[in-house]
Amino acid sequence: MNSASKHFVLAAGGTGGHLTPAFALAYELERRGHHIALITDRRGAEIPGKPDFLPAHVLPAGRFGKNPLKWIKGASAVMEGRRMALRLFESFEPSALVGFGGYPALPALLAARSAGLPSVIHEQNAVLGRVNRLLAGTVDAIATAYPEVDRLQSKFADKVHLVGNPVRPAVLALREEPFPPFTEDGLLRVLVTGGSQGARILSQVVPDGLAMLPPALRARLQVTQQCRPEDLEAVRERYATHDIPAELATYFEDMETRLADAHLFIGRAGASTIAELTAVGRPAILVPLPIATDDHQAVNTREMVKAGGARSIRQPSFTGKELAKQIQAMAQHPETLANAAHAAWNCGRPDAAEKLADLVESFGGAPIQDVIRVSGDTASAVRAGVRSAVATRSASE
Template sequence: MTGASRHFVLAAGGTGGHLIPAFALATELDRRGHHVALVTDKRGAELPGKPDFLPAHVLPAGRFGKNPLHWPAGIKAVLEGRRMAMQLFETFGPSAVVGFGGYPSLPALLGAVAADIPAVIHEQNAVLGRVNRLLAGKVQAIATAYPDVQRLKPSLADKVHLVGNPVRAEVLGLRDQPFPAFTEDGILRVLVTGGSQGARVLSEVVPDGLAMLQPALRQRLQVTQQCRPEDIEAVRARYRGHDIPAELGTYFEDMATRLADAHLFIGRAGASTIAELTAVGRPAILVPLPIATDDHQAANTQELVKAGGARMIRQAGFTPKQLAKQIQVMAQHPETLATAAHAAWNCGRPKAVQDLADLVEGFGGVDLMDVIRVGANNERGASQGEAASHGAAKDNVV
């Protein structure tokens, strides 16, 4: 434990992308002897994976769509949520409130600003989200997962701290394991996921793309693919028709183990996915969700692609032929995949949760710790993933 026990409130939207890092921070703060509470919506309170020690408070948040007729109701809900958050703060006495984005985090952060309680926001994506954008000028610190974040005003640079995106402990535990052996005649294990419910475009394109690989590579495939329930039988028929062995499921509880065994990942580019790929060091072909707000999934791929750890294909150009072409380039030689894996690994920031906790602990009782500040003091954050070796060459993919 660092210093005296204090209280912290974490506020996050009800999706895994916002809540997974919140849960990770809650666990780290609890380990350090602090008391933590969660503010979220009904979905977030029921999301699997919430630590047992973490009480969840459901506050009205409201949403603001494009129709101005819905705005008065949204504003009313936010104001009610802010009032309830301030009541919680009076009894809980937080040293700081930490927001992870999503509309359910807005009332708590507004309440913190109104009550003059220090506030921190954590941005998981490479584009500052709408709620975080609204509060960025009012909070004391902005923690980011990427060195370059779009929609973040240059005038706020002094508040910015590069910490990374916390990942699940079982995934982080795989970081020191070497990239699985892949030889000229060995099995090529491909892992395909599209989020919690899979992605239809992956089900439609990936089987046919794999079938277009050169025979010497195609006959060595072993595929694991997560599919939507309504798509799974059609996908199974496609793989059977192509004579490609594939294990299909709508959900895999042992996803960390499957990621550890994979030589190549194909899927979306959500913040948690990128964080896990870089934590473990797995090369990827990423297909950003085209309807993602502010095209943030495409932005999420930029650091990894530039490093040589992944290739990005826009969904409009994600055809079987294009997929086969990219796989052929990445997997035609064992050393090519291993090099890409190491490049991905070097993008990882394995100390994300500790550094975020250090930043948050800086409020209430001790001086604000200047951890990993973007700009002149960014060396540590940019190099968290570097190490002497990872069972692969250091050179980037050409």
């Protein structure tokens, strides 16, 4: 660990998927005695969970959609954000910039390149995001959450480092806790969430799917489900009709406790969701968001499904009948669910924040190769994964 105090700037889009790992890194760097600043948009500056010690700087960041008429306005906003980032660098004097994806990271990464400031990008998903894709060739290191990352060109393999996706300390603390006891006649506790606002498809399908389970299994259900506010009463009525005990809310402040108690998770396949499931070791039925950019949620499920820790159901196939079938396959016998939980746990990378901090901390000191705590075997596996993903994609095109 580097004992010298340094300054670092983190740049991330204003969603939880980008900011959760940024906050986890901020906590780790602050613990090591460094000073950190955050560049984001207005949503990111106001998002719950931001560390008190982390000042947020809101920069303009243009979006580039399909309408060319909006590109000029977007480019103008990006250049203004770049100028503001350069002024921040002059006063804060950071040793490196870390980008976590999202359009608000773009001006800061461009400014870092202009200022000759070392930069690292972290990719949370199993598909390299648009901003990270755009600047992969200009940054000093690429940190990934998965051994295989689609759309990451093989020519960048030598600067790729597998670190994982950092999760909140409260979730990480559950990793050494045992899987909740699940017996032939004990409760089956199911946790259902769809992101910060819930997912309507889950509210529509899950109650009826659970009702289709064999009576002996259905009688053991205990459900906790996050719903959209406008769906809450309708979902409550459906569970009451099926005589299934269910606790419903639009937001659970104690989500760590709910996750700790759960035997089975049903929900979307966002990067942070999967990172938390694998950190704790909870089996899952995942329903990737079909409109996710580059279908990245479906690709995110690849590692966990291959290991046996999850099952993935595409949304068009996500019916009550299919859900009941998959739950039966996973939960009909206690050992099957316990084995899936262990497989999920094996996919976890609990030292992600430390490894990412090691990588970031190495800038401004000794060369990366001398300090980064990524073993040669791990680095080789990542590079092989990059080349494999590229070869697979080329063969399919």
